Amino acid sequence: MAYTAKDYTKLIGMEGFSQTLLNNHFTLYQGYVTNTNKLTDALAAMLKEGKTGTPEYAELKRRFGWEYNGMRLHEYYFENLGGKSPLVKSGVLGKMISASFGSYEAWEQDFKATGAMRGIGWVVLYYDVPTCMLVNVWINEHDTGHLSGCQPILVMDVFEHAFMIDYGLKRADYIAAFFKNINWKAVESRIK
Numbered sequence: 001m002a003y004t005a006k007d008y009t010k011l012i013g014m015e016g017f018s019q020t021l022l023n024n025h026f027t028l029y030q031g032y033v034t035n036t037n038k039l040t041d042a043l044a045a046m047l048k049e050g051k052t053g054t055p056e057y058a059e060l061k062r063r064f065g066w067e068y069n070g071m072r073l074h075e076y077y078f079e080n081l082g083g084k085s086p087l088v089k090s091g092v093l094g095k096m097i098s099a100s101f102g103s104y105e106a107w108e109q110d111f112k113a114t115g116a117m118r119g120i121g122w123v124v125l126y127y128d129v130p131t132c133m134l135v136n137v138w139i140n141e142h143d144t145g146h147l148s149g150c151q152p153i154l155v156m157d158v159f160e161h162a163f164m165i166d167y168g169l170k171r172a173d174y175i176a177a178f179f180k181n182i183n184w185k186a187v188e189s190r191i192k
């Protein structure tokens with residue numbers, strides 16, 4: 001059964017993000033959902049038809065992770081936006097950040113520095129389940145650099161489409177706006 005794109009229009013009106021930018025971003029996200037569904041169907045059909053030993057099958061299999069992560073990372077991203085209040089530093093997540101990075105400030109510095117890196121991709125704050133530690137990771141495009149066994153906690157899009165309409169080349173200003181709108185409750189709820 002086809003997966004349905006989620007509706008994030010409640011984010012419209014968020015400070016520092018224009019309606020044009022958000023609507024374009026929602027449309028891009030819907031494209032990843034459409035293509036993930038298309039690939040799922042195409043791969044299932046090829047399996048049924050005995051076409052798995054073909055270059056076409058191999059290339060679609062490789063492509064799947066790119067489209068799927070493009071879909072899912074956008075969902076994490078939109079769902080960790082729209083917040084109004086800062087992180088409670090004495091809470092569970094605040095304490096984990098301090099334990100992993102030394103302080104909240106050190107974590108924020110590292111997360112922002114990762115987001116300022118040249119290139120297109122994502123910054124993911126991961127919760128490493130086996131060790132209960134947190135780590136900031138750069139994801140190239142959508143699919144390169146994910147850490148197995150880790151749960152994404154906070155996700156930031158640093159593809160140019162995420163900020164250029166509103167900020168041009170000023171990526172740091174976009175990152176500052178992102179930080180003002182983090183939904184820390186949603187972030188904390190991802191720690192299981």
Ligand SMILES: [Fe+2]
Nearest residue numbers: 157159161162
């Ligand atoms: Fe995006």
